[in-house]
Amino acid sequence: MIEVIAAIIENEHGQVLIARRKKGKSQEGLWEFPGGKLEPGESPEACLIRELKEEMNIRIEPYERFGVNEHDYGTIQIRLTAYKARYIQGDIRLVDHDDYRWVAKAELDKFEWAPADVPFIEKLKPEETTHET
Known part of the structure; x- marks a missing residue:
């Protein structure tokens, strides 16, 4: 079991940072919350x-554990632990990714995600308001 930590980084507008795995990497072309092996x-x-700092040239401040998901990719099994984090500073420079976006939580399901990240998308989506009659 490989321990992987992911950051759900929020900016001052409430958007979260997502990144797409570049060609040649495992899970290439899929979106994920950035992070890496513990x-x-x-x-x-x-x-x-x-x-x-290594992958995107930015400083963040992790502040709260968000959740854990174990996923079996066939050849490897990972335990992905996500933490909420604040963006502090830095101009994003990509190393393991070929694209990044700041997106509203309501738009997260418009992207094709790495399977281990999917449960966090569901948990992040804004609550639908229900009205009792």
């Missing part, structure tokens, strides 16, 4: 700070 002895928060 190194031995590393905290999830430290992992996210390191990975986002």
